[in-house]
Amino acid sequence: MASTLTLVIGNKNYSSWSLRPWLLLRHFDVPFDEVRLPLDTPAFRDDVFRYSPSGRVPVLHDGDLVVWDSLAICDYVNERFLDGRGWPADRRQRARARSAAAEMHSGFAALRAQLPMNCRRRPDAYKWNAEAQADIDRVQALWRELRRDGGRGGEFLCGAFGIVDAMFAPVAVRFRGYGVPMAPESQAYADALLALPSMREWDAAAQAESERLEKYDALR
Known part of the structure; x- marks a missing residue:
């Protein structure tokens, strides 16, 4: 088609x-x-x-x-x-997932500014400030709450992969690239996102790109 x-x-x-x-x-x-x-x-x-x-x-x-x-x-x-299917079938879980997706969409300014997405990046000596760490902590709290309330049926925040997971996928890339310490349950979730075939396809294409943006690549 x-x-x-x-x-x-x-x-x-x-x-x-x-x-x-x-x-x-x-x-x-x-x-x-x-x-x-x-x-x-x-x-x-x-x-x-x-x-x-x-x-x-x-x-x-x-x-x-x-x-x-x-x-x-x-x-x-x-x-x-x-x-x-992009949202949970359960009304309460769907409301929580939408709230988390909206918070990701509009918030976490320090995380975005200090840990910009860069798929090629790997951890080094770069450090972020307390404001970014507060965003990191809030993200992991959201992941924990969603997994507790609706994620027992699968690897993702509400069980099966959906829109809320797509919204947090760049955060998993950021956490990997900057070496963000994570709780074991957060690490397992980030690993599940990064292991998705579609995510691996995106990442492989990102690694092959020739363009370089110094404002992101120069963070050390």
Whole structure:
């Protein structure tokens, strides 16, 4: 079946927002075409407004419909292609998962700023401050609470992989790359995310990219 979808993304190495809907689509085998616009380049500035009214990525095109926010894209994919499987079936678990996804979408500014996603990065002497550590602690508390309330049926936050896991997938990459100490249950969850075939596919492509952004690669 020919795809009606085109997902426009940034670099796989750096674009945490792009990873989220890409991972959801690939995990659930929803066909889509991919357009990659390398971040912070003249080509990005020249081309992005052809695809995105906000001038940012990711953005999803489904025919003449344009959806330009990562969480909105995930919700649209869930309604259009997944018959609701992107969120837990239980109403209470679904409310918690949506709250956690929304918190990830809008919060954790220190974590984002001080531990930017870089799939190629591996731990070194770099350290973050107390504000970023508070974000790290909150993320792990969220993971623990969701696993306790709904995750006993599988490896992911609410059992089976869903939108809330896609929202936290870049955090697993960050924790790996900066050597963030994790509680055993958090480590097990991060490992499960990183072991997903779709996540391994993204990571392999990220490793192969040639672009380098010094503002991320120079953090030491």
